[in-house]
Amino acid sequence: xxxxxxxxxxxxxxxxxxxxxxxxxxxxxxxxxxxxxxxxxxxxxxxxxxxxxxxxxxxxxxxxxxxxxxxxxxxxxxxxxxxxxxxxxxxxxxxxxxxxxxxxxxxxxxxxxxxxxxxxxxxxxxxxxxxxxxxxxxxxxxxxxxxxxxxxxxxxxxxxxxxxxxxxxxxxxxxxxxxxxxxxxxxxxxxxxxxxxxxxxxxxxxxxxxxxxxxxxxxxxxxxxxxxxxxxxxxxxxxxxxxxxxxxxxxxxxxxxxxxxxxxxxxxxxxxxxxxxxxxxxxxxxxxxxxxxxxxxxxxxxxxxxxxxxxxxxxxxxxxxxxxxxxxxxxxxxxxxxxxxxxxxxxxxxxxxxxxxxxxxxxxxxxxxxxxxxxxxxxxxxxxxxxxxxxxxxxxxxxxxxxxxxxxxxxxxxxxxxxxxxxxxxxxxxxxxxxxxxxxxxxxxxxxxxxxxxxxxxxxxxxxxxxxxxxxxxxxxxxxxxxxxxxxxxxxxxxxxxxxxxxxxxxxxxxxxxxxxxxxxxxxxxxxxxxxxxxxxxxxxxxxxxxxxxxxxxxxxxxxxxxxxxxxxxxxxxxxxxxxxxxxxxxxxxxxxxxxxxxxxxxxxxxxxxxxxxxxxxxxxxxx
Amino acid sequence: xxxxxxxxxxxxxxxxxxxxxxxxxxxxxxxxxxxxxxxxxxxxxxxxxxxxxxxxxxxxxxxxxxxxxxxxxxxxxxxxxxxxxxxxxxxxxxxxxxxxxxxxxxxxxxxxxxxxxxxxxxxxxxxxxxxxxxxxxxxxxxxxxxxxxxxxxxxxxxxxxxxxxxxxxxxxxxxxxxxxxxxxxxxxxxxxxxxxxxxxxxxxxxxxxxxxxxxxxxxxxxxxxxxx
Numbered sequence: 068x069x070x071x072x073x074x075x076x077x078x079x080x081x082x083x084x085x086x087x088x089x090x091x092x093x094x095x096x097x098x099x100x101x102x103x104x105x106x107x108x109x110x111x112x113x114x115x116x117x118x119x120x121x122x123x124x125x126x127x128x129x130x131x132x133x134x135x136x137x138x139x140x141x142x143x144x145x146x147x148x149x150x151x152x153x154x155x156x157x158x159x160x161x162x163x164x165x166x167x168x169x170x171x172x173x174x175x176x177x178x179x180x181x182x183x184x185x186x187x188x189x190x191x192x193x194x195x196x197x198x199x200x201x202x203x204x205x206x207x208x209x210x211x212x213x214x215x216x217x218x219x220x221x222x223x224x225x226x227x228x229x230x231x232x233x234x235x236x237x238x239x240x241x242x243x244x245x246x247x248x249x250x251x252x253x254x255x256x257x258x259x260x261x262x263x264x265x266x267x268x269x270x271x272x273x274x275x276x277x278x279x280x281x282x283x284x285x286x287x288x289x290x291x292x293x294x295x296x297x298x299x300x301x302x303x304x305x306x307x308x309x310x311x312x313x314x315x316x317x318x319x320x321x322x323x324x325x326x327x328x329x330x331x332x333x334x335x336x337x338x339x340x341x342x343x344x345x346x347x348x349x350x351x352x353x354x355x356x357x358x359x360x361x362x363x364x365x366x367x368x369x370x371x372x373x374x375x376x377x378x379x380x381x382x383x384x385x386x387x388x389x390x391x392x393x394x395x396x397x398x399x400x401x402x403x404x405x406x407x408x409x410x411x412x413x414x415x416x417x418x419x420x421x422x423x424x425x426x427x428x429x430x431x432x433x434x435x436x437x438x439x440x441x442x443x444x445x446x447x448x449x450x451x452x453x454x455x456x457x458x459x460x461x462x463x464x465x466x467x468x469x470x471x472x473x474x475x476x477x478x479x480x481x482x483x484x485x486x487x488x489x490x491x492x493x494x495x496x497x498x499x500x501x502x503x504x505x506x507x508x509x510x511x512x513x514x515x516x517x518x519x520x521x522x523x524x525x526x527x528x529x530x531x532x533x534x535x536x537x538x539x540x541x542x543x544x545x546x547x548x549x550x551x552x553x554x555x556x557x558x559x560x561x562x563x564x565x566x567x568x569x570x571x572x573x574x575x576x577x578x579x580x581x582x583x584x585x586x587x588x589x590x591x592x593x594x595x596x597x598x599x600x601x602x603x604x605x606x607x608x609x610x611x612x613x614x615x616x617x618x619x620x621x622x623x624x625x626x627x628x629x630x631x632x633x634x635x636x637x638x639x640x641x642x643x644x645x646x647x648x649x650x651x652x653x654x655x656x657x658x659x660x661x662x663x664x665x666x667x668x669x670x671x672x673x674x675x676x677x678x679x680x681x682x683x684x685x686x687x688x689x690x691x
Numbered sequence: 692x693x694x695x696x697x698x699x700x701x702x703x704x705x706x707x708x709x710x711x712x713x714x715x716x717x718x719x720x721x722x723x724x725x726x727x728x729x730x731x732x733x734x735x736x737x738x739x740x741x742x743x744x745x746x747x748x749x750x751x752x753x754x755x756x757x758x759x760x761x762x763x764x765x766x767x768x769x770x771x772x773x774x775x776x777x778x779x780x781x782x783x784x785x786x787x788x789x790x791x792x793x794x795x796x797x798x799x800x801x802x803x804x805x806x807x808x809x810x811x812x813x814x815x816x817x818x819x820x821x822x823x824x825x826x827x828x829x830x831x832x833x834x835x836x837x838x839x840x841x842x843x844x845x846x847x848x849x850x851x852x853x854x855x856x857x858x859x860x861x862x863x864x865x866x867x868x869x870x871x872x873x874x875x876x877x878x879x880x881x882x883x884x885x886x887x888x889x890x891x892x893x894x895x896x897x898x899x900x901x902x903x904x905x906x907x908x909x910x911x912x913x914x915x916x917x918x919x
Contacts, residue, residue: 245769289757451769459764461787485791488765488784546784549765 086444091276097445104445124185143330155228169330199240222277223249224297228574247550251281253443274410276302294395303412406430471508501533522573604650735789745875
């Protein structure tokens, strides 16, 4: 360890720190405005960016959000969604997920998942970085200046590797991540339940892929988390999967089609199921209709009762977690003063009913459950930027930290629900004479045996002077910082010398790998943003023009002369605009053409989908 | 994972790393008012400015915890120098560790015993409980057997007797806590008075014994709860 570095320069006071909710389904960015936190919206008023990334290796073309979502059906192998479920995971962790998504996993995915996209391979932090980059661009455009610092939220129950992967994603996106904040805690800030006396608040957060429950004590501006629990593998995706499976089974039984092997059909079913789920939050029954590759169609009614029955055990699992969090905080449900609902999946009526029943009170749903986390992140960003000192978050570590001891037993050194930053010191010594290194294995989890906990990292205490066994005394300090991420320092107590510790994370990217990725991603570098935007705008214009031309050539009989002329005119305008260097004009004109041709596109969509399915099927048969 | 954190030594005699005047071992330098690295030798009681007493006013402790949190927390040092940020991290983690330990009476007395040189309570069965423990293990085994055999009737019977045992153990715990807390007062009044060291030692011995017994019973309670 170097002697204290006397750099008193500090860092430049940040102009603008934004709050980012990097969600399983949608992501968004928020900021602190003059009258409170607000979300950044695009021209059409949308704040949510679908967390979907499309990459076309042949044309080296990257799309994020709505545009990428449009490709899910047409080119399912080139679009990645729900990447959050893969953050900080190895291939063995996600076997079940992989059976339900059409992604291809490259070899060498044991420690970091590698998605195969054409001839390129991307890890979850890189895919997330593309989403973050898009949010960064939105925010920078909104403020008219580059945004470089952010607070990013994660599920409270995320482990060390998942948090680190999120931080890596920020780094890869060119953002300095000032803090990783837990989503339910951020939400509680946004609700800012303003009570003069103290209040105990439960935040129930069921998102697209994860579930969290956090119990907080609010007193005089301090938000102290008492306990947290959750499941990083339980969310709206799992509700969808229940119905998707039901539909798949019925289709297979009726027609013999194996939907899971046809990515286009898979996405069509998934989209339809999600739509039906949304319907059932408002009405008691809905219809599911799927066009099959042979142009026949599958149709069924789905009632709210039937939906409720098929997801009942999943909702029950969240309640079990709530009870554990209550027990850890040593509280009865009756002692909870307020319950706050967060995450899109809390729109599901069964979820609301069950939560209300457990806590015996009406939960808060006043704030948009899709935006509340980002708003809270913006408030925390403001605190970190030095904007205010009246608020303070005291969060906890969700999982116990332990080290491996004799016989594969884990000795806990920092218990779950400890306020962070938290630290623990452990003494290590040698087992045999003249031993110069000691191996340390760090784990996270609540179980007693190493095999039942999550391996976090391994490191070796090196350079111990040769001495008789048991004589060296090496003190290792484990520190969980305010992000919930572990750092380790070691000191030889006999010499007083700091020991170097080279920590090898069990899951995730090494620093060297991240540096390499930063080098590799030069084509997306900041200096090239304008150029890239121009290229992208032209590409997009090209695509839309080609589609419009094709539609006109093949199906112009579907619309009248007036509409045809309007399409032709806007098409000509767009074509001449692509010669200019102004990507905004090109985008504007592209949108105009898109609008003008929308009606025609809608008319031919059904047939196009059927065609696409037929093509896909034919090509797969040919490949197989 | 990031690289190792910066670690420094700090004692009452040592100098403030910012202005090099005597830091006095406090949280902040009396001269330049900058946050100080944590002294390796400081204990949790001293950190809160408390004597080593076992009766602690918990609302007061919470109040101090909140106000010190507002002074130390890394959130408020984001734009400070590397050294100040590291000191803030150390100091708030120590604050959190200290508060977690002191606010809970059992953790508090366990910590005090460690400070006084007592090793962590051994978890061997107290002799007078041996018979009861033997009986309990039998009952636990019966429940496990009944579970594997899916014998509902046996399961219900085993559950009933275990629930009774659990209630009786909990009563024992309560009674133990009462005895332990009574010793707290003895210890607190002996501090600063001219009670002999021998008496102090006797008090610590008694508390250590009770803690060992308590931790054994708690493990039993945990095992039963898991099995039920």
